[in-house]
Amino acid sequence: MSDSSKPDTPLRWAPWWVLASVALWPLTGPAEAVLSLGALAALAWLVARLPQGALLALGRALAWLGWPLLRSRRRIARINVDLCFTALAPEERRRLAERSGVNTVIGALELLRAWHAPPSRLRGLADIEGLGHLQSALARGQGVLLMCGHF
Numbered sequence: 001m002s003d004s005s006k007p008d009t010p011l012r013w014a015p016w017w018v019l020a021s022v023a024l025w026p027l028t029g030p031a032e033a034v035l036s037l038g039a040l041a042a043l044a045w046l047v048a049r050l051p052q053g054a055l056l057a058l059g060r061a062l063a064w065l066g067w068p069l070l071r072s073r074r075r076i077a078r079i080n081v082d083l084c085f086t087a088l089a090p091e092e093r094r095r096l097a098e099r100s101g102v103n104t105v106i107g108a109l110e111l112l113r114a115w116h117a118p119p120s121r122l123r124g125l126a127d128i129e130g131l132g133h134l135q136s137a138l139a140r141g142q143g144v145l146l147m148c149g150h151f
Contacts, residue, residue: 059106
């Protein structure tokens with residue numbers, strides 16, 4: 001990072017802003033597309049600043065509201081869980097598919113946070129172990145391959 005407050009990224013905005021604008025333009029016209037884009041940007045800004053507990057609760061609520069409406073996604077999730085977890089009882093597989101839907105929504109909200117939250121909001125959300133090893137290798141001019149699990 002060149003500046004501790006700004007990450008080195010080619011774009012500080014998310015590509016979905018562009019896709020949303022392009023998708024809305026022919027349907028609504030330029031003025032409405034820009035207004036809709038502003039509303040999406042404001043919503044992303046708000047979500048990015050939610051405390052972690054509120055973000056998790058929002059994700060659970062949105063998943064609960066959306067799950068009945070997403071019939072084809074629900075069907076695909078259940079088929080995948082049924083194929084992968086044959087040892088589980090049918091009721092356990094159903095609950096696992098539902099939890100998968102909840103975690104997908106929460107993950108999308110956390111992705112919004114990663115794109116739009118100020119660095120101060122992100123501090124403390126993850127633990128970094130072994131940072132000294134990374135800094136030492138980089139100081140020696142060695143390449144580094146970082147691997148991370150997400151849970």
